[in-house]
Amino acid sequence: xxxxxxxxxxxxxxxxxxxxxxxxxxxxxxxxxxxxxxxxxxxxxxxxxxxxxxxxxxxxxxxxxxxxxxxxxxxxxxxxxxxxxxxxxxxxxxxxxxxxxxxxxxxxxxxxxxxxxxxxxxxxxxxxxxxxxxxxxxxxxxxxxxxxxxxxxxxxxxxxxxxxxxxxxxxxxxxxxxxxxxxxxxxxxxxxxxxxxxxxxxxxxxxxxxxxxxxxxxxxxxxxxxxxxxxxxxxxxxxxxxx
Amino acid sequence: xxxxxxxxxxxxxxxxxxxxxxxxxxxxxxxxxxxxxxxxxxxxxxxxxxxxxxxxxxxxxxxxxxxxxxxxxxxxxxxxxxxxxxxxxxxxxxxxxxxxxxxxxxxxxxxxxxxxxxxxxxxxxxxxxxxxxxxxxxxxxxxxxxxxxxxxxxxxxxxxxxxxxxxxxxxxxxxxxxxxxxxxxxxxxxxxxxxxxxxxxxxxxxxxxxxxxxxxxxxxxxxxxxxxxxxxxxxxxxxxxxx
Numbered sequence: 001x002x003x004x005x006x007x008x009x010x011x012x013x014x015x016x017x018x019x020x021x022x023x024x025x026x027x028x029x030x031x032x033x034x035x036x037x038x039x040x041x042x043x044x045x046x047x048x049x050x051x052x053x054x055x056x057x058x059x060x061x062x063x064x065x066x067x068x069x070x071x072x073x074x075x076x077x078x079x080x081x082x083x084x085x086x087x088x089x090x091x092x093x094x095x096x097x098x099x100x101x102x103x104x105x106x107x108x109x110x111x112x113x114x115x116x117x118x119x120x121x122x123x124x125x126x127x128x129x130x131x132x133x134x135x136x137x138x139x140x141x142x143x144x145x146x147x148x149x150x151x152x153x154x155x156x157x158x159x160x161x162x163x164x165x166x167x168x169x170x171x172x173x174x175x176x177x178x179x180x181x182x183x184x185x186x187x188x189x190x191x192x193x194x195x196x197x198x199x200x201x202x203x204x205x206x207x208x209x210x211x212x213x214x215x216x217x218x219x220x221x222x223x224x225x226x227x228x229x230x231x232x233x234x235x236x237x238x239x240x241x242x243x
Numbered sequence: 244x245x246x247x248x249x250x251x252x253x254x255x256x257x258x259x260x261x262x263x264x265x266x267x268x269x270x271x272x273x274x275x276x277x278x279x280x281x282x283x284x285x286x287x288x289x290x291x292x293x294x295x296x297x298x299x300x301x302x303x304x305x306x307x308x309x310x311x312x313x314x315x316x317x318x319x320x321x322x323x324x325x326x327x328x329x330x331x332x333x334x335x336x337x338x339x340x341x342x343x344x345x346x347x348x349x350x351x352x353x354x355x356x357x358x359x360x361x362x363x364x365x366x367x368x369x370x371x372x373x374x375x376x377x378x379x380x381x382x383x384x385x386x387x388x389x390x391x392x393x394x395x396x397x398x399x400x401x402x403x404x405x406x407x408x409x410x411x412x413x414x415x416x417x418x419x420x421x422x423x424x425x426x427x428x429x430x431x432x433x434x435x436x437x438x439x440x441x442x443x444x445x446x447x448x449x450x451x452x453x454x455x456x457x458x459x460x461x462x463x464x465x466x467x468x469x470x471x472x473x474x475x476x477x478x479x480x481x482x483x484x485x486x
Contacts, residue, residue: 010285013444013463014446014461015268015272016272016281016282016284017272017276017282017413017415017463018268018269018271018272018275018276018282019415019446019461020269021266021269022265022268025258025261025265025287026258026261026263026264026265027261028261029258029259029260029261030261032261033260033261038259039259039260039261040259040288040289041286041287041288041289042253042258042259042285042286043284043285043286043287044268044284044285044286045283045284046283046284051284073424073425073445073447074425074428075424075427075428075431075432075445076428076431076435076443076445077435077442077443077444077445078445112425112428112429113428114423114424114425114426114428114429117425117428118425133449149447149448149449151449152449172260172262180357181316181318182317182357182358182361183357184318184357185317185318185355185356185357185360186355186356186357189318189319192319192320199320200319200320201256201290202319202320202321203257203263204316204392205392206375206376206392206394206395218257220260
């Protein structure tokens with residue numbers, strides 16, 4: 001579909017332990033879709049330097065954009081920035097612009113070790129502004145380093161997304177049916193073969209009260225008129241079967 | 244921490260498009276923690292055969308357990324079972340036991356192409372029973388293949404989890420503080436060095452109404468008494484700072 005692709009690297013023990021429910025994937029995915037960037041892979045890894053370096057180097061080689069979330073705070077378990085520096089073989093140092101921002105923000109307070117840590121990043125990195133809590137994220141080549149706290153990440157991503165290359169938005173239409181997925185499988189296969197530029201997905205749900213399933217058929221693509229044509233034909237075909 | 248580790252491979256365009264919010268990671272993570280299995284990595288990939296094979300082969304080599312979710316239904320976009328067969332270089336064929344289960348379930352209906360597809364898996368795979376919608380998952384060596392629909396996945400995982408090797412449960416305690424993360428960073432570093440068998444994490448939240456943050460300090464480990472000792476000392480130390 002889209003030639004512009006992206007991946008997310010979620011750095012966070014809290015997701016892997018189940019303590020925190022991730023909501024960043026969906027947020028980023030939706031925003032990327034809107035500007036025609038296809039999210040093609042997500043990895044969730046622990047706050048471990050060797051893991052961060054290895055995974056980041058794999059992803060940044062394979063995808064146009066890589067977004068990392070988590071691990072850029074002031075505490076000992078925040079090791080994303082130093083790890084990114086190592087992945088890029090760049091010096092990990094105080095960024096002057098970030099230093100000025102934090103100095104101004106904490107005007108009556110000491111720029112202690114923890115706060116100072118949030119100004120450190122790979123040499124040559126450029127800032128991603130943080131309107132809420134000031135401590136910035138950064139980007140270097142195709143890697144965008146963001147915080148894990150959703151409300152802060154979202155604000156930063158919203159301004160960042162405007163700076164990315166965009167292509168035709170990825171749009172989707174859906175049909176809900178009470179037919180069995182197995183009953184409509186053959187029909188969907190036929191339409192997938194006919195409409196190769198679209199992606200036809202079939203997503204069953206299960207209603208525990210009714211003890212019955214239903215299926216959401218989703219057609220995705222970048223060409224609106226093809227999409228509308230496909231959805232119309234599929235709708236008719238499903239009605240013939242019994243929907 | 245735990246020597247028993249695991250990874251999850253989420254196979255699903257619907258997660259990558261942002262259409263669906265994943266809730267399977269957290270469910271599996273929590274259940275694994277309880278029996279001392281550490282979830283160490285998660286990957287979300289599209290329903291593409293080459294991606295499934297590549298990622299599955301990497302994960303199954305690196306982790307004691309691999310759980311896949313999604314892509315085992317009857318439609319054209321469900322390609323997990325055939326891809327797993329290829330990853331293991333096993334024949335993809337009708338499993339007799341699965342066939343009998345579905346034949347019995349659809350007693351008055353035809354076992355059409357879609358339904359028949361749900362009985363196909365790698366030769367030698369063993370079934371994971373599905374009490375809700377009958378079509379089973381399967382496991383082969385250290386790879387457990389589950390559906391993506393959360394309610395069905397959960398029921399299947401609940402019975403499956405009893406069959407896994409277990410070790411000491413991974414337990415955690417937490418302290419909530421209104422202090423800045425940057426203010427407590429140094430103290431937490433000190434305790435992390437003192438309690439090497441525990442993992443001390445620091446997770447900021449941001450309250451948009453109050454325009455203020457607070458921090459959740461989480462101490463994780465498998466030794467309960469060490470954990471209690473650590474949490475007691477950290478609590479005292481944070482009180483001294485001002486909590």
